[in-house]
Amino acid sequence: MYSIGTLAKRTKVKVPTIRYYEEIGLLPEPERNTGGQRRYDNATKHRLNFVRHARDLGFSIEHIRSLLSLSERPDMPCAEAHRIAKAHLSDIQSKINALTLLADELVRISNHSEIGVLGECNVLASLADHAHCLTEH
Amino acid sequence: MYSIGTLAKRTKVKVPTIRYYEEIGLLPEPERNTGGQRRYDNATKHRLNFVRHARDLGFSIEHIRSLLSLSERPDMPCAEAHRIAKAHLSDIQSKINALTLLADELVRISNHSEIGVLGECNVLASLADHAHCLTEH
DNA sequence: TATAATTCCTCTAGTTACTAGAGGTTCAAG
DNA sequence: CTTGAACCTCTAGTAACTAGAGGAATTATA
Numbered sequence: 492m493y494s495i496g497t498l499a500k501r502t503k504v505k506v507p508t509i510r511y512y513e514e515i516g517l518l519p520e521p522e523r524n525t526g527g528q529r530r531y532d533n534a535t536k537h538r539l540n541f542v543r544h545a546r547d548l549g550f551s552i553e554h555i556r557s558l559l560s561l562s563e564r565p566d567m568p569c570a571e572a573h574r575i576a577k578a579h580l581s582d583i584q585s586k587i588n589a590l591t592l593l594a595d596e597l598v599r600i601s602n603h604s605e606i607g608v609l610g611e612c613n614v615l616a617s618l619a620d621h622a623h624c625l626t627e628h
Numbered sequence: 629m630y631s632i633g634t635l636a637k638r639t640k641v642k643v644p645t646i647r648y649y650e651e652i653g654l655l656p657e658p659e660r661n662t663g664g665q666r667r668y669d670n671a672t673k674h675r676l677n678f679v680r681h682a683r684d685l686g687f688s689i690e691h692i693r694s695l696l697s698l699s700e701r702p703d704m705p706c707a708e709a710h711r712i713a714k715a716h717l718s719d720i721q722s723k724i725n726a727l728t729l730l731a732d733e734l735v736r737i738s739n740h741s742e743i744g745v746l747g748e749c750n751v752l753a754s755l756a757d758h759a760h761c762l763t764e765h
Numbered sequence: 766t767a768t769a770a771t772t773c774c775t776c777t778a779g780t781t782a783c784t785a786g787a788g789g790t791t792c793a794a795g
Numbered sequence: 796c797t798t799g800a801a802c803c804t805c806t807a808g809t810a811a812c813t814a815g816a817g818g819a820a821t822t823a824t825a
Contacts, residue, residue: 494772494773494821495772495773496771496772496773505812505813505814506772506773507812507813507814508811508812508813510774510775511811511812511813515811524820524821525820526773526774526819526820526821527773527774527819527820528772528773528774528820528821529773529774537752537753537756538752538756540755540756541751541752541755541756544726544755544756545755546686546811547686547723547726548685548686548723548726548727548730548755549683549684549685549686551810551811552810552811558751559751559752561737561751562750562751562752569740572737572740573737573738573740576734576735576737576738577734577738579734580731580734580735580738583727583730583731583734584731586684586685586723586727587724587727587728587731589681589684589685590685590720590723590724590727591724593720594717594720594721594724597713597714597716597717597720598713598717600698600709600710600713601710601713601714601717603706603709603710613699614695614696614698614699615674615675615678615696615699616674618677618678618681618682618685619674619675619677619678619681631792631801631802632801632802633800633801633802642783642784643801643802644783644784644785645782645783645784647803647804648782648783648784652782661791661792662791663790663791663792663802663803664790664791664802664803665790665791665792665801665802665803666802666803683782688781688782689781689782
């Protein structure tokens with residue numbers, strides 16, 4: 492069991508952000524020591540790491556709540572779990588596609604080794620085209 | 629040349645968001661018709677699509693400004709372009725890794741076809757582990 | 766063991782990136 | 796030529812943090 496500051500260091504999530512996640516119910520209310528300070532275990536650290544990564548990947552809090560519900564409820568009926576998993580899959584796959592295109596273009600720029608200028612650059616085109624989107628827009 | 633409403637429909641970006649992007653300098657100030665209304669061309673549409681996708685992928689506005697600078701300046705020296713490209717690459721590659729792990733786990737859940745309950749679920753573990761992170765944290 | 770520095774607490778207010786609404790003007794269909 | 800939709804600017808609200816004030820608890824140092 493460790494303090495909020497220690498948890499913050501281990502997860503690279505800021506202390507006020509941890510308290511904020513608790514407030515909105517993304518993290519459970521932790522135990523408190525005799526002085527009233529929060530004490531955390533590794534289960535919370537694990538959960539917080541998930542939240543942090545998911546946020547970095549552009550998922551909304553509500554999105555994350557839904558993903559967490561898959562982990563939270565081992566008693567969840569398959570049909571419900573499948574519905575949630577499928578609802579997220581195509582979105583995630585189009586994110587992977589878009590990132591891959593952008594990465595390819597950045598690799599091309601990085602490998603463009605002549606001293607001089609870049610010439611035409613397709614970074615913008617890599618994400619601007621909708622041809623590779625799986626979502627509805 | 630078309631209106632802001634048409635641009636909004638074509639890019640799925642809301643009208644006030646387009647005006648906001650203009651205000652913060654992510655989009656150029658567009659031409660205006662005699663009545664003072666904004667008129668857009670496809671170059672702006674292209675740029676806006678890039679911004680929208682990049683935001684969906686969790687990049688900050690400043691991040692996007694830096695990526696756009698690669699496209700904006702065909703006269704940029706290679707060294708500078710390489711620096712920017714490399715600064716973004718490892719971040720993007722770790723995003724791809726994390727998303728792939730999450731997608732794999734969601735596929736596993738989707739294929740788990742017995743009628744009943746889900747049993748143990750590794751959605752949380754898929755993103756909680758730092759083992760696959762390329763970034764420093 | 767005293768005391769000083771650090772970290773914690775709650776609460777309020779500020780920031781980023783939008784998003785919605787008020788009040789008024791311009792456009793475009795009939 | 797009207798009238799309703801779409802546009803304008805400006806202000807205010809929301810989501811997801813982030814920082815700061817004022818004070819209590821903990822930990823490090825003398």
